[in-house]
Amino acid sequence: xxxxxxxxxxxxxxxxxxxxxxxxxxxxxxxxxxxxxxxxxxxxxxxxxxxxxxxxxxxxxxxxxxxxxxxxxxxxxxxxxxxxxxxxxxxxxxxxxxxxxxxxxxxxxxxxxxxxxxxxxxxxxx
Amino acid sequence: xxxxxxxxxxxxxxxxxxxxxxxxxxxxxxxxxxxxxxxxxxxxxxxxxxxxxxxxxxxxxxxxxxxxxxxxxxxxxxxxxxxxxxxxxxxxxxxxxxxxxxxxxxxxxxxxxxxxxxxxxxxxxxxxxxxxxxxxxxxxxxxxxxxxxxxxxxxxxxxxxxxxxxxxxxxxxxxxxxxxxxxxxxxxxxxxxxxxxxxxxxxxxxxxxxxxxxxxxxxxxxxxxxxxxxxxxxxxxxxxxxxxxxxxxxx
Numbered sequence: 001x002x003x004x005x006x007x008x009x010x011x012x013x014x015x016x017x018x019x020x021x022x023x024x025x026x027x028x029x030x031x032x033x034x035x036x037x038x039x040x041x042x043x044x045x046x047x048x049x050x051x052x053x054x055x056x057x058x059x060x061x062x063x064x065x066x067x068x069x070x071x072x073x074x075x076x077x078x079x080x081x082x083x084x085x086x087x088x089x090x091x092x093x094x095x096x097x098x099x100x101x102x103x104x105x106x107x108x109x110x111x112x113x114x115x116x117x118x119x120x121x122x123x124x125x126x
Numbered sequence: 127x128x129x130x131x132x133x134x135x136x137x138x139x140x141x142x143x144x145x146x147x148x149x150x151x152x153x154x155x156x157x158x159x160x161x162x163x164x165x166x167x168x169x170x171x172x173x174x175x176x177x178x179x180x181x182x183x184x185x186x187x188x189x190x191x192x193x194x195x196x197x198x199x200x201x202x203x204x205x206x207x208x209x210x211x212x213x214x215x216x217x218x219x220x221x222x223x224x225x226x227x228x229x230x231x232x233x234x235x236x237x238x239x240x241x242x243x244x245x246x247x248x249x250x251x252x253x254x255x256x257x258x259x260x261x262x263x264x265x266x267x268x269x270x271x272x273x274x275x276x277x278x279x280x281x282x283x284x285x286x287x288x289x290x291x292x293x294x295x296x297x298x299x300x301x302x303x304x305x306x307x308x309x310x311x312x313x314x315x316x317x318x319x320x321x322x323x324x325x326x327x328x329x330x331x332x333x334x335x336x337x338x339x340x341x342x343x344x345x346x347x348x349x350x351x352x353x354x355x356x357x358x359x360x361x362x363x364x365x366x367x368x369x370x371x372x373x374x375x376x377x
C-alpha cells in the first residue's frame with residue numbers, strides 16, 4: 001500500500017505550496033503503467049486530507065494509457081501491460097508513455113475568514 | 127478588490143467563474159478560484175531526499191546497495207554470510223528494514239558488523255527519509271559498503287529511490303519462476319538478480335533459465351548470479367560483483 005505514503009506526499013507538497021488557502025480541486029496524472037493504483041489513492045486521499053486545507057477537495061485523476069514501440073517490427077501501439085508484447089510476437093518493446101505520476105494542477109480559494117475588502121467602508125465608531 | 131485575495135503569484139492562472147459569498151461586514155463580492163499549474167512528480171519529495179543521500183554517500187566514498195525480495199527469500203541469511211566473509215576486508219554497515227522487531231539487526235550485529243534497525247510500523251517499504259535517518263545513526267566510515275535490507279515485499283519498494291548505488295533483487299527457487307512477470311515494476315529497476323537457495327533445486331520444480339528470461343523481459347541484460355547463501359554456491363561471484371561496484375565511479 002505505497003499509495004498511502006504517496007498520497008501523504010501529495011498533500012504535503014500542496015499544503016507547502018499553497019499555505020493556508022483552502023483547496024477545492026486536485027488534478028493528478030497516474031499513468032496506467034506507473035505502478036500506482038488510482039482507487040487506492042482516492043481512498044487514501046480522504047483519510048490523509050482530513051483536518052487539512054485539502055479536506056473535502058475534489059480529486060480528479062487522469063489515467064493515460066501506455067504507449068509502446070516494437071524494436072523488432074517498428075510498429076507503435078497502445079498498451080495497459082507493464083511488460084507488453086507486440087502483435088508480431090516480439091517482447092523487445094520500448095515503453096514510451098503511461099508511466100507518468102504527477103500533480104497536474106490545484107484549484108484553491110482564498111484564506112478564510114476573509115479580511116475586510118480594501119474597498120469597503122470602514123465602520124465608524126460612536 | 128479584496129485585501130486578502132488579490133493573489134498575483136507568477137505561476138497562477140485564473141479559471142472558472144469563481145464564487146460569490148457574503149462577508150460578515152455586510153456586502154457581497156466575488157472571489158475567483160485560482161488554479162495553479164504545478165506539474166510536480168508525485169514522488170518528487172522522496173526523489174529529492176534520495177538525491178541528497180546519494181550525494182552525501184558519494185562524498186564519503188560510501189557505496190549503498192538496496193536488497194529487495196519477497197519475505198523469506200533469504201536476504202538476511204545472505205547478509206549474515208556476506209558480512210562474515212567480507213567484514214575483514216572492508217568496512218561494512220547494514221540498515222535493516224522491517225515493519226517490527228529488531229531481530230534482523232541483532233542477527234547482523236552478532237557478526238560484529240554495525241547494524242541499525244529501521245522499523246516502518248504500518249509502512250510497507252523504506253523511503254529516502256528513513257534511510258537518511260538510518261545512515262545518520264549508522265555513521266558508516268568513509269569508503270564503507272552499506273547494505274540496505276528493504277522490507278520483504280516485491281511491490282512497494284520498487285517505486286522508492288533510496289539514494290543507493292545499486293538495486294539487487296533476490297529470488298529464491300522455492301518461489302514461482304514467473305515472479306518477474308508478476309512483479310515487473312520491481313524487476314525492471316534491478317541492477318542485479320540473485321537466484322538464491324540453488325542447493326534446493328533437486329527438490330523443487332523451478333526452471334532457472336525461464337526465470338532469467340522473464341527477468342530480462344523486465345530489464346534486458348540484467349546480470350544474474352545463482353547462489354546458495356547457506357551452502358556457499360556462487361558467493362564468490364556475488365562478492366566479485368560487489369567489489370566491481372565499489373571500484374566503479376559513482377553515477
